[in-house]
Amino acid sequence: MSRFFSDKYRDLEAYTPGEQPRERKYIKLNTNESPYAPGPWVAEAVAREAGQLRLYSDPESAALRRILAERLGLKPENLIMTNGSDEALNFAFMAFCDAANPALFPDITYGFYPVFARVNRVPFQVIPLRADWTVNPADYQWARGTIFLANPNAPTGLSLPLAGIERILRDHPGNVVVVDEAYVDFGGDSAVSLLGQFENLLVIRTFSKSRSLAGLRLGFAAGSEALIQDLKTMQYATNPYNVDRLAQAAGAACLERDEYNQENVRRIRETRTWTRSALTALGFETTDSRANFLFVKHPAFPGSALRDRLREAGILIRWFDQDRIRDWSRISIGTREQMETLVETVRGLLEEKK
Numbered sequence: 091m092s093r094f095f096s097d098k099y100r101d102l103e104a105y106t107p108g109e110q111p112r113e114r115k116y117i118k119l120n121t122n123e124s125p126y127a128p129g130p131w132v133a134e135a136v137a138r139e140a141g142q143l144r145l146y147s148d149p150e151s152a153a154l155r156r157i158l159a160e161r162l163g164l165k166p167e168n169l170i171m172t173n174g175s176d177e178a179l180n181f182a183f184m185a186f187c188d189a190a191n192p193a194l195f196p197d198i199t200y201g202f203y204p205v206f207a208r209v210n211r212v213p214f215q216v217i218p219l220r221a222d223w224t225v226n227p228a229d230y231q232w233a234r235g236t237i238f239l240a241n242p243n244a245p246t247g248l249s250l251p252l253a254g255i256e257r258i259l260r261d262h263p264g265n266v267v268v269v270d271e272a273y274v275d276f277g278g279d280s281a282v283s284l285l286g287q288f289e290n291l292l293v294i295r296t297f298s299k300s301r302s303l304a305g306l307r308l309g310f311a312a313g314s315e316a317l318i319q320d321l322k323t324m325q326y327a328t329n330p331y332n333v334d335r336l337a338q339a340a341g342a343a344c345l346e347r348d349e350y351n352q353e354n355v356r357r358i359r360e361t362r363t364w365t366r367s368a369l370t371a372l373g374f375e376t377t378d379s380r381a382n383f384l385f386v387k388h389p390a391f392p393g394s395a396l397r398d399r400l401r402e403a404g405i406l407i408r409w410f411d412q413d414r415i416r417d418w419s420r421i422s423i424g425t426r427e428q429m430e431t432l433v434e435t436v437r438g439l440l441e442e443k444k
């Protein structure tokens with residue numbers, strides 16, 4: 091820290107992203123990326139657009155929003171495109187939280203939420219998940235604030251049925267309820283279907299997971315025109331050209347042939363089922379994950395031990411140094427071949443222990 095760093099951020103603990111190693115080739119199961127490359131038409135669209143890079147991008151992402159709106163059965167006015175869904179989340183913390191409307195979210199969820207709250211200097215309150223790590227909508231009933239729910243949740247992978255989301259929306263007509271659907275394509279029910287009924291609902295999604303574009307940084311929020319206008323105010327107050335030309339072109343090309351992404355999602359779900367039963371057979375406890383990762387625990391490898399041993403063997407997974415989940419690990423779903431290597435490696439580690 092320099093001596094010039096503002097006092098207001100002296101104690102800020104920033105988010106720690108999963109490692110992106112360079113020194114060695116690992117099987118990367120630590121950041122929930124897709125194991126499948128985007129279709130070649132995406133790179134072709136990027137190459138075509140590269141000729142226009144002299145010019146600023148469209149701050150409205152109009153062409154891309156038109157295509158996306160059509161896919162979702164919404165109007166373009168119901169959408170804002172962002173630089174990854176992290177930016178949409180940050181805009182929501184900026185726009186909808188303050189001293190009278192603290193951010194409310196579960197104790198175990200996406201680790202960026204408390205960071206967004208702190209950097210925007212808004213209070214937050216954590217509402218513990220049940221013992222089985224499900225969200226109890228009744229636990230939110232008497233709390234007042236802007237609610238952030240990842241659904242499916244991370245890192246548990248568990249999904250809250252839409253009836254639960256509806257109850258929370260109904261219980262909080264005076265506040266925005268943000269549903270972060272980063273993983274919804276892998277098996278959750280999308281709250282987009284509720285947008286017509288609830289003006290306090292904001293759904294946030296990403297192109298990083300099911301659409302294989304984590305490196306492009308493209309996400310979006312869907313909500314009433316008024317909510318979207320509020321987020322646009324945040325966009326135009328921080329970075330009007332938040333989505334660059336290459337991302338807009340690539341996003342549009344990716345959506346034009348979305349069947350390709352749907353097929354990849356199908357394969358990932360199949361591999362998730364296979365991996366879950368293979369790990370269960372090895373003595374792992376697992377959750378019923380609806381996401382592109384598994385959340386697992388083995389009695390022989392508590393704490394960070396599994397992560398460390400797998401790392402030595404060339405496989406990266408994610409471990410969180412946090413109460414209640416310290417014995418657990420999150421493992422992204424890779425290709426079937428990568429997951430077979432994972433299972434065989436774990437089998438070897440367990441035999442070594444005996």
Ligand code: PMP
Nearest residue numbers: 174175176200240272296298309
């Ligand atoms: N929400 C959740 C629950 C996530 O796990 C992630 C990925 N780390 C994000 C949002 C942000 O993803 P991106 O910024 O790549 O869209």
